[in-house]
Amino acid sequence: MSLLILAQAAADSGVDKFVGAITNGLSLGAIYALLALGFVIIFKATQVISFAHGAVAALGAYLVAYFATVLNFPGGALGGPAWLQWTVSAVFAVLATAVVGLVLERVAIRPMIGEPIFSIAMVTIGLDIVIRTITNDFISTDPRPLGDPFGTNIWEAGPISMAYSEVATIIVTIVLVLAIAWFFRSRIGVAMRATAFDQEAAMAQGISVGRIFAIAWAIGAGLAAVAGIFSSVFPRASQGVSAETAFFAFRAFPAIILGGLDSVPGAVVGGFVIGLAESFAGKYMTWSGFGVGFSGIVPYLVMMLVLLVRPYGLFGTEEIRRV
Amino acid sequence: MRGRPHLYVSYESEQSLLPTWTQRVMVGLLVFLLVLIPLQGGIEIGDRLYQPVGFLGDNAWLKILSRVAIFGIGALGLNILTGLAGQVSLGHAFFMGIGAYTAAVLGGEVGKAHWGLGLPIWIWLPAAGLVAALVGMLVAPTAVKVRGLYLAIVTLGLVFIGEHLFRNLTSITGGSQSGRKFPSLDFRLWKEEEPFLAFTSDGPMWPVFNWLDWLFGPWINFPAEMSEEAKTYLALAALLVVVVVLAKNLQRTRIGRAFMALRDRDIAAEVMGVPDAKTKFEAFALSSFYAGIAGALLVAFIGRAIPEQFNLLLSVQFVVIVLIGGAGTVAGTLMGSVFVFVFPRLVQDFSGWLTETVESGGVIGSIADVFVSTGLDDPGLVSTLEGVSPGLNVSQLNVVIYGLLIIGFLIFEPLGLYGIWLRVRNYWKGWPFSY
Numbered sequence: 032m033s034l035l036i037l038a039q040a041a042a043d044s045g046v047d048k049f050v051g052a053i054t055n056g057l058s059l060g061a062i063y064a065l066l067a068l069g070f071v072i073i074f075k076a077t078q079v080i081s082f083a084h085g086a087v088a089a090l091g092a093y094l095v096a097y098f099a100t101v102l103n104f105p106g107g108a109l110g111g112p113a114w115l116q117w118t119v120s121a122v123f124a125v126l127a128t129a130v131v132g133l134v135l136e137r138v139a140i141r142p143m144i145g146e147p148i149f150s151i152a153m154v155t156i157g158l159d160i161v162i163r164t165i166t167n168d169f170i171s172t173d174p175r176p177l178g179d180p181f182g183t184n185i186w187e188a189g190p191i192s193m194a195y196s197e198v199a200t201i202i203v204t205i206v207l208v209l210a211i212a213w214f215f216r217s218r219i220g221v222a223m224r225a226t227a228f229d230q231e232a233a234m235a236q237g238i239s240v241g242r243i244f245a246i247a248w249a250i251g252a253g254l255a256a257v258a259g260i261f262s263s264v265f266p267r268a269s270q271g272v273s274a275e276t277a278f279f280a281f282r283a284f285p286a287i288i289l290g291g292l293d294s295v296p297g298a299v300v301g302g303f304v305i306g307l308a309e310s311f312a313g314k315y316m317t318w319s320g321f322g323v324g325f326s327g328i329v330p331y332l333v334m335m336l337v338l339l340v341r342p343y344g345l346f347g348t349e350e351i352r353r354v
Numbered sequence: 355m356r357g358r359p360h361l362y363v364s365y366e367s368e369q370s371l372l373p374t375w376t377q378r379v380m381v382g383l384l385v386f387l388l389v390l391i392p393l394q395g396g397i398e399i400g401d402r403l404y405q406p407v408g409f410l411g412d413n414a415w416l417k418i419l420s421r422v423a424i425f426g427i428g429a430l431g432l433n434i435l436t437g438l439a440g441q442v443s444l445g446h447a448f449f450m451g452i453g454a455y456t457a458a459v460l461g462g463e464v465g466k467a468h469w470g471l472g473l474p475i476w477i478w479l480p481a482a483g484l485v486a487a488l489v490g491m492l493v494a495p496t497a498v499k500v501r502g503l504y505l506a507i508v509t510l511g512l513v514f515i516g517e518h519l520f521r522n523l524t525s526i527t528g529g530s531q532s533g534r535k536f537p538s539l540d541f542r543l544w545k546e547e548e549p550f551l552a553f554t555s556d557g558p559m560w561p562v563f564n565w566l567d568w569l570f571g572p573w574i575n576f577p578a579e580m581s582e583e584a585k586t587y588l589a590l591a592a593l594l595v596v597v598v599v600l601a602k603n604l605q606r607t608r609i610g611r612a613f614m615a616l617r618d619r620d621i622a623a624e625v626m627g628v629p630d631a632k633t634k635f636e637a638f639a640l641s642s643f644y645a646g647i648a649g650a651l652l653v654a655f656i657g658r659a660i661p662e663q664f665n666l667l668l669s670v671q672f673v674v675i676v677l678i679g680g681a682g683t684v685a686g687t688l689m690g691s692v693f694v695f696v697f698p699r700l701v702q703d704f705s706g707w708l709t710e711t712v713e714s715g716g717v718i719g720s721i722a723d724v725f726v727s728t729g730l731d732d733p734g735l736v737s738t739l740e741g742v743s744p745g746l747n748v749s750q751l752n753v754v755i756y757g758l759l760i761i762g763f764l765i766f767e768p769l770g771l772y773g774i775w776l777r778v779r780n781y782w783k784g785w786p787f788s789y
Contacts, residue, residue, distance in 0.1 A: 080507070143764065143765060148502060149502075149506070150768060151764075152506065153673060153760060154760070154764050156670055156673070156674075157759075157760030160754070160756060161757035161758060161761075164754050165754065167750075168746050168750055281514070284507045285511065287507075292503065322518060322519075323522060324518060327514070331511035331514050334508070335496055338496060338500050338504065338508060339496055339499065343504070344504075
């Protein structure tokens, strides 16, 4: 398939189109990877997929819009250039979202320890409904601009042309992925891996499983907020954060399934694969028989195909089934 | 055996649908009540007419109850898959959509903008179930391979793929702009003008209920007219009763027991001779059949729908019904669907009442004022204003409470409404002892 696309690219001599599909796919994939990382961290610690992830991402993006444009806090208090003020406010909003994640875990997830996994997943669906409705009420009818410094600027180098925000997405994602990879080697990260392996055994070793849960949810919510920021600026959404932002995260589900629910490298690879597949489908699979908005369901189709061959994703650990 | 309802002397009596007389009488009364509700019978005492279940006979309430019946049918289908066979599915809306559009093509108007063959309900309703079951069988091979949360997300993907298909097959679905008209619930023998049994128009009381008048005539007055809503409700309630009997019966069959064995421990079930793939296959097909029927009924009830109707929220609604009700139980599933539809109405009434109280003032009014926002500069949790307002509006409040209920039920009462019912029942069973 990739050969076919390459051949077509050569035939059309549409190098720009091809490169455009790649850069767009990479930046889209970076957002998916960020979302998928959040999913994987929460899953690794608590064995639960958080369906509230999209809502948390939208909430995070809203908080950025609120702190950076309405309050201009705490960036405004510090002074300095506009982009620095915005960044400080955005980081503050991301931290605030992480605190929201802590609260969610404490209130809704902690009491569910030991319940069937699907019940916990349903609790997160309940959380999704509540957070999404309240966030939508905050956002109200018009999308909220984030006031980001990227604007609609385009960076060009040869055939490559990317929006500033796309470049920023990729850089931030790489930094965060490295940070998470390091985190899993740190003391808390090792404790989290132990918890993922066996909660009771981890507890017996003196690991506070509850605290690990809380940390995982905080990190997950923070990552969701970062993804929320990049999914509601140009070129993903020109208007800012809106009711649509929450649904964006659903397309990261194929990414985590593709990579395997419990694999950090899997989340990154899955995110980029899905992003590229969606981008290429959007650019090349334009035959009208596919219908309008076909690229939106390409992630799900790729996921189903992969699952037929590898039921636990590309990097997922196969569950050992005992009687 | 008298007075010892739990002493079973034969396998047949233990396996019967309603083992004790109390249950038989209660179920009989319940079905009788279901029939009485729409007839709006009243008891005349002095010169006043008392309608014991009068408010339920109100047309708005009958619409809610009709919805309960339709969603009850669909939820029983999901209950087979999730409650009995233990397979998590978020794809119920997709199968409902398949059923709905099968019904639309077979029963829709002939020669209009969209495909339609104009066939009667006794063809399109079973066909909707069958086609949905067929699609379920097509999906099953993927679903059989994956487990647990992976399955939940695969079925979630189905909903999005289905929505895309429905949106683009405009000759069948009408697209998302206007949607399409769906066949009505009227029962025709073939394509005749005048339906054999009309469920969607007001008319005189059905002769079927004459015996009621004859039996209770001296005490209860039945009106001579029946509204459209009452007829629709009766038709749907009758279907629900049939489906309930089928679903209840399934638990006693070989297939039903295989489902439960698979749910409890799949490898152990396989060791004991329950074929894993085949049983899951059957569960998917059966559940999709119910979903298809429910989808066809839903669109026939609504009349006109757009493809976005069959979105993830619809799937979630079914999962919520099953979980709030109590997974794996027929009675619980029914309680769940009653709860999910009756509750929003109560919230709506309550918010209306709150607003009235605030406006009328007084002690309760000023307490309620803290929660209710009546103007742009009046902060409060709930707002009765349309559009932009400081608080949540009533429908948003409904959604938030709905979400909180899901969370609350799962945390505090994992067995759902059925669990509450069990506790209440056991309390009175042992009364005055606590055990």
